Amino acid sequence: MRTSSTVDTGGLALGVGAYTLWGVLPLYIHLLKGVPALQVLAHRVLWSLVLLAVIIVIFRRARPIFAAARGRTLLLLLGSALLIAINWIVYIWAVQNDHVLEASLGYFINPLINVALGFAFLGERLRRTQGVAIAIAAVGVAVLAINGGGALWISLTLAISFGLYGLLRKVAAIDALGGLTVETLLLAPFSLALLVHASQAGTGAFGQTTHLDLLLILAGAVTAAPLLMFAAAARRMPLATLGLLQYIAPSLQFAEAVLLFGEPVRTVHIATFALIWTGCALYAFDSIRASRASAAATLSE
Template structure:
């Protein structure tokens, strides 16, 4: 009888992990192919694309909140310090989304993918500096190599390193705030989009008033803009579901899927040029990411062995 119970528990853990991998890989794959969707909106000003992402996401998330009867608990949590933190995280994710949309529209997807390669190393650095987390030697070497790569790109001139740094830092600090804010992923994203909604609505009303609004002119474009809601919310919700089922280190390894896909799209689909300084930077970042991944796997094995 105990043998059956143990076997059932093992099967349950395996199913739990498989579901987590499905959600995690799905989330980062959707983020990785996001440029293909945004490229279809290249004729829409980035501020309008961002505004549609906010408003249609809010409608979708509000429907999920109401259907799951979570509105009252959400209102009870989203106040005071938590609300102030979500206002800051909303500003950071808005900056991140705007810069990313602008980068895709203006053929800077290489720099955008570089930003998301740097991001996990930024997370490690922020954890060390602000949360008191300790680095092992491999993680320290990974951050050092990434820093050298960024410095090479900065000193080489040209390019748009500000895109990479803006994306890495904004998403890094966004993740830091969401890590310490006492609210779940669905509730936090709903409050963030609600905070941004008045500004987003103002942008669209102003654009419509002066005749530059993209919505309402073409049925296909309208449908693409409406899809901004699920395109934005789906990977975030899948990420939250995966994070609950997988080790943090496993999610850390999966996050390299997205910038890898973005880089391949930039080179193979959109034929963006890559300068020697960028190649050197990517080489150092990839080595750094490899060290980071090796360190994460080794740490997970030590925990399992213990």
């Protein structure tokens, strides 16, 4: 029997892999800088659906997925599909328009948004340290806003949309593969219509060069792979540990923004990130402490 202190190396590798892939996503999107953001989004949806369809056929998952996607669950997935589409389009636009710094800030804020949403909508108890962490992060956002946050809307839209997306997916009675499949199915007609219109108008990116076509087809794996890896990791790891891994992605994005893309870092950015990082550090400390206390209580029973 595995004890609570045993590290599931396979789960850890999947979790690190998922967040690393999300962390280097700006490098892929930069390769598509000449492609309109809406077309990139449409290709992400359609090629993801193709990849997911193959997986579903191989593992014979179609029947249970469509059996689950009914009534309230389908309505929740309709909402989550809209939220993830908003999140993706804002993220793609941000990367293509040299706002990776603000995008990384959004994903640093996101874990604290999740705690606040759990308290507000799921009746989860907000521990004192978590409350302090959220307050410090809020001060950081306020500092950036007061000092002319510029593209602060990017950070807040990404954090809130992904937080609400996670909330809806948490209460929807369907697994990760099924949920993602239904979401892409719901978005597919709009994506296909957009690409057909672009092709007829002569503005479609697909079909211009083999290199670009391959990059757009790769959007399916780039989108689906980290989500499926994350889902597998979540089943094998404590949530507290998985929660700490999520800082890999925005940390990589921050480094890329500064070191590779040359985005300017102003004094107000440093102050804001210092406050956000302090809040995140408190959150991480509280998560570790709570996990250890829970493990100790389980062992004593």
